[in-house]
Amino acid sequence: MIQFLDLKQINEPHQYALQKAIERVLSSGWYILGREVEAFELQFATYCQTRHCIGVASGLDALALVLKAWNFPANSEVIVASNAYIASVLSITHAGLVPVFVEPDPRTYLLDPTRIQAAITSRTAAILPVHLYGRCCDMDSINTLAQRYGLKVLEDAAQAHGAVYVGSDTDKAQQQAGNLGDAAGWSFYPSKNLGALGDAGAITTNDDALADTLRALRNYGSTQKYINDYVGYNSRLDELQAAILSVKLPLLNKAIARRRVLAERYLRGIKNSAVTLPPADQIEQDAWHLFVVQHPQRDIFRARLREQGIATDIHYPIPPHHQRAYASFAHLSLPIAEQLHQDVVSLPLNPALTDEEVAYIIESINSL
Numbered sequence: 001m002i003q004f005l006d007l008k009q010i011n012e013p014h015q016y017a018l019q020k021a022i023e024r025v026l027s028s029g030w031y032i033l034g035r036e037v038e039a040f041e042l043q044f045a046t047y048c049q050t051r052h053c054i055g056v057a058s059g060l061d062a063l064a065l066v067l068k069a070w071n072f073p074a075n076s077e078v079i080v081a082s083n084a085y086i087a088s089v090l091s092i093t094h095a096g097l098v099p100v101f102v103e104p105d106p107r108t109y110l111l112d113p114t115r116i117q118a119a120i121t122s123r124t125a126a127i128l129p130v131h132l133y134g135r136c137c138d139m140d141s142i143n144t145l146a147q148r149y150g151l152k153v154l155e156d157a158a159q160a161h162g163a164v165y166v167g168s169d170t171d172k173a174q175q176q177a178g179n180l181g182d183a184a185g186w187s188f189y190p191s192k193n194l195g196a197l198g199d200a201g202a203i204t205t206n207d208d209a210l211a212d213t214l215r216a217l218r219n220y221g222s223t224q225k226y227i228n229d230y231v232g233y234n235s236r237l238d239e240l241q242a243a244i245l246s247v248k249l250p251l252l253n254k255a256i257a258r259r260r261v262l263a264e265r266y267l268r269g270i271k272n273s274a275v276t277l278p279p280a281d282q283i284e285q286d287a288w289h290l291f292v293v294q295h296p297q298r299d300i301f302r303a304r305l306r307e308q309g310i311a312t313d314i315h316y317p318i319p320p321h322h323q324r325a326y327a328s329f330a331h332l333s334l335p336i337a338e339q340l341h342q343d344v345v346s347l348p349l350n351p352a353l354t355d356e357e358v359a360y361i362i363e364s365i366n367s368l
Ligand SMILES: *Cc1c(COP(=O)(O)O)cnc(C)c1O
Pocket: 058, 059, 060, 061, 085, 087, 088, 130, 132, 156, 158, 159, 186, 187, 188, 189, 199, 200, 201
């Protein structure tokens, strides 16, 4: 059976370096907010080309803490794609704000900038573009609108480690995801492109004041030990996960390069007219966290592949507004998201996948 993702396989090649890192933390006697977190924050800020990185406990916390730090009036609105991952929406409601769902472009799966303007009201405070599946949103259009209406932009980069963006300004070099708005939330959940061995997250930003607030908010609102300026939280990246991430970050670009090779094979090789492929115009910019196709009879397609020994997954089966947790949004009609949630299916794509396995998956899909 070709697994969808085997995390043991992903981490095994780095076992020795990971064990060394774990031992280093163990013998240091210092486990929360120390040298390991500082070192990783510096490395990751450099990777993202941002002034600051603040390590936190998870991707959800990263997003929610930024929204809390901005201190918008209660019930301010945040624009988010209607097919976003549930955590993106949770971050908005946890911060006491209201998600306003805007439909995605069904071709790219990303927030459709042409639909944003109609969703802006006097209560809109921010736009939360999710770089879903590893492809950057159209940030030039989003930032232009944000500037025009005085809105903050919070990237959800939880699936976009290693993604780059090439804007319409051709003089500008390509920019890293995480450096494309006012702040970005990252997750290092084990299955992400850069994954820890447990929960972990971070925020990147170029805003000095925001970075200071976030460093306090993640640590009980404290700026100095036992001096509390904010009603804060406990949401710290721990030393152990930071040490593990410092081992894995230098390997990220190579892993992304492999993802791009595999994505290109799928894009060139799959020739089954029932399968809608993702766009092939950004193979070298996309971080290919997931390779998501559409099929009008998804369940049959998945069952046939399973018979051939190929596991697939669905990201995601239910749109946020149809989740029981968000029954208050159940009345909304969001046909593009609803259609996507019925048709999307993710093929295996990760650095552990072999050439032979990809060739077999392509052949199997083409023979259906
Ligand atoms: C994983 C993920 C999150 C949440 O990250 P956690 O670390 O699991 O809290 C948020 N947004 C997106 C798009 C994600 O994929």
